Amino acid sequence: MTADDTGTAAPSKTRIEYLEELGGELVKRGLRVRLTLPRGQSPSLHVLNPDAAVLTENILAEQGADGWWYWWSWAERIAAADDVTGAADRIAAVLAVR
Numbered sequence: 001m002t003a004d005d006t007g008t009a010a011p012s013k014t015r016i017e018y019l020e021e022l023g024g025e026l027v028k029r030g031l032r033v034r035l036t037l038p039r040g041q042s043p044s045l046h047v048l049n050p051d052a053a054v055l056t057e058n059i060l061a062e063q064g065a066d067g068w069w070y071w072w073s074w075a076e077r078i079a080a081a082d083d084v085t086g087a088a089d090r091i092a093a094v095l096a097v098r
Contacts, residue, residue, distance in 0.1 A: 018061040018068055018081045019045040025088035031095060044073075047091060055095045 013021075016035065023033040023045050032048040042060060049055035060071040061081055068081035079087035 015061045016043050019043060021084050022087055025084050029092040049095045052097045
């Protein structure tokens with residue numbers, strides 16, 4: 001919980017809210033996104049480059065002792081969840097057609 005500007009505790013974002021926020025940034029960059037909610041597993045954001053359908057990735061949002069982070073499916077950190085623009089830039093660069 002964090003304090004909001006009224007001095008009361010404000011709930012932190014949920015995993016889905018972080019993924020939705022990232023999805024909005026990725027759509028602005030021309031990528032397609034779909035929030036997946038598999039039964040018994042963590043939600044993820046499926047990201048697809050529409051110009052090369054083979055360029056896809058599933059992005060996770062996970063909370064650790066040092067805050068929320070976006071993660072690649074191969075268990076490598078992308079960026080802190082508070083850096084949505086940086087995360088979207090990095091994902092778009094990896095999924096870009098070369």
